[in-house]
Amino acid sequence: MTSIAQSGISIDLVPGWEARFQRSGASPDAVSAQSLEVGDQYSVVHLSNFSLPPDSGDYGSGAVEIMRTPDVLVVLTEFGPASVGTPMFASQGLPRIAPADFDPNRLQRVLAGQAGAQKFFTVSGRAFGIYVVLGSYNRRFRTTAMINELIRGIVIN
Numbered sequence: 080m081t082s083i084a085q086s087g088i089s090i091d092l093v094p095g096w097e098a099r100f101q102r103s104g105a106s107p108d109a110v111s112a113q114s115l116e117v118g119d120q121y122s123v124v125h126l127s128n129f130s131l132p133p134d135s136g137d138y139g140s141g142a143v144e145i146m147r148t149p150d151v152l153v154v155l156t157e158f159g160p161a162s163v164g165t166p167m168f169a170s171q172g173l174p175r176i177a178p179a180d181f182d183p184n185r186l187q188r189v190l191a192g193q194a195g196a197q198k199f200f201t202v203s204g205r206a207f208g209i210y211v212v213l214g215s216y217n218r219r220f221r222t223t224a225m226i227n228e229l230i231r232g233i234v235i236n
Contacts, residue, residue, distance in 0.1 A: 086122045091232035099125045121157040138187045143212050151222055152216035162206035170200040173233055176211060176226050178219045201236040
């Protein structure tokens, strides 16, 4: 298993998956140059079982359009300290994803055959959202265990 880490987030990647860290709205190379204010998004991590294009948007634009049936995209997004303690981020700890969490209408942009799920939570005093896109809604029962295995490999300090 490959491990990667940045910004207090470490991930043990499941074989066949890749990851990319970046700051919200910035290219991965612009991280140190970006000034962050309260309420801004901080780290964004893209995890996929397919090759990510170099210029994917925060929520996977550019990547979701090239997804095939077996593909999965997981986006872990950190929100600023103003989000901690709010009702939206009240859930504590990394979430588990269930097949029932997926819906074709839970996508940022609806694409035929795909489905999405999104959950918000707090870990180590930091607020996050996790957004998952499936290349095929019909495969949600097969892919959920793989997604949860990946999530179990995430540690946030």
